Amino acid sequence: MFDLVVMAGHAFQVYVRDDELRTALATIRSVLADGGRFAFETRNPLARAWEDWTPDRSVEAVDDDGRLVRMVREVEMPVTGDTVSFSHTFTGPGRTRPRISRSTLRFLGADALSSFLSDAGPVIEEQYGDWDRSPLTGASPEIITIARSA
Numbered sequence: 001m002f003d004l005v006v007m008a009g010h011a012f013q014v015y016v017r018d019d020e021l022r023t024a025l026a027t028i029r030s031v032l033a034d035g036g037r038f039a040f041e042t043r044n045p046l047a048r049a050w051e052d053w054t055p056d057r058s059v060e061a062v063d064d065d066g067r068l069v070r071m072v073r074e075v076e077m078p079v080t081g082d083t084v085s086f087s088h089t090f091t092g093p094g095r096t097r098p099r100i101s102r103s104t105l106r107f108l109g110a111d112a113l114s115s116f117l118s119d120a121g122p123v124i125e126e127q128y129g130d131w132d133r134s135p136l137t138g139a140s141p142e143i144i145t146i147a148r149s150a
Contacts, residue, residue: 007038071090082107
């Protein structure tokens with residue numbers, strides 16, 4: 001049994017279906033010691049981060065071989081419900097063709113998170129709007145949650 005389970009890197013958002021999320025939370029609960037904590041972050045849907053995931057905000061970096069790589073992120077429109085599908089396209093000199101990675105993330109609000117957690121057992125102990133422990137508001141970029149097993 002564990003006193004702490006951490007899910008980082010917005011991994012919580014990859015559970016796009018209710019059954020996937022319920023299974024993940026049940027598994028986490030099953031390995032938490034009594035009074036153990038589950039800590040995770042998810043992007044706040046009220047901040048609508050995906051609206052900034054546009055081709056005009058491409059990023060360039062140099063790979064391990066010293067070659068320039070350009071990454072363009074683009075959201076599949078329209079966005080409906082609580083999931084956002086998008087792609088990353090990687091291009092650059094020396095690449096014979098673009099490499100495309102497609103993803104879908106789920107953006108659950110604080111009320112939905114609370115409902116899923118309470119159904120699974122853990123009780124929300126603390127929630128913050130960012131890593132600086134600022135209060136959770138509509139403009140907060142994150143929902144950082146610490147839940148305790150009952």
